[in-house]
Amino acid sequence: MVSQRHSRQRDAVYAHLCARYDHPTAEEIYFSVKQEFPALSLATVYRNLTQLCEEGKAQKIAADGVVRFDGNACGHSHLICNLCRSVIDLPLDAEPIIEKARTMTDSDILSGAIMLYGTCKNCKMK
Numbered sequence: 001m002v003s004q005r006h007s008r009q010r011d012a013v014y015a016h017l018c019a020r021y022d023h024p025t026a027e028e029i030y031f032s033v034k035q036e037f038p039a040l041s042l043a044t045v046y047r048n049l050t051q052l053c054e055e056g057k058a059q060k061i062a063a064d065g066v067v068r069f070d071g072n073a074c075g076h077s078h079l080i081c082n083l084c085r086s087v088i089d090l091p092l093d094a095e096p097i098i099e100k101a102r103t104m105t106d107s108d109i110l111s112g113a114i115m116l117y118g119t120c121k122n123c124k125m126k
């Protein structure tokens, strides 16, 4: 059945995304999942990832023109390396900053995350 095969591929894309914490691009997910599903196309991976984001199961992170995906859809902060473009999870509490922004703008801000840019530990050692 066609739809069943498609949902199995989607499950594999999602499982793969959740199993890694390096915020892969659609291409990176495609190359890994393709080993299990040789018929998989990059367009399908894009579609699956977009659906997962729309359903709130994943999120998109645009880092320096490169779109990456995160299996952790809960608001959390990131450090983006300007040199290797890696995206690192930051267990930072953004709430105090959001609270400040609420006061500053007199707006109802529901959620948010902090994006920091710089040089990661690995690149600094090179």
Ligand SMILES: [Zn+2]
Pocket (backbone or CB within 6 Å): 081, 082, 083, 084, 085, 086, 119, 120, 121, 122, 123
């Ligand atoms: Zn780096």
Ligand SMILES: [Zn+2]
Pocket (backbone or CB within 6 Å): 023, 070, 072, 076, 078, 088, 089
């Ligand atoms: Zn993340």
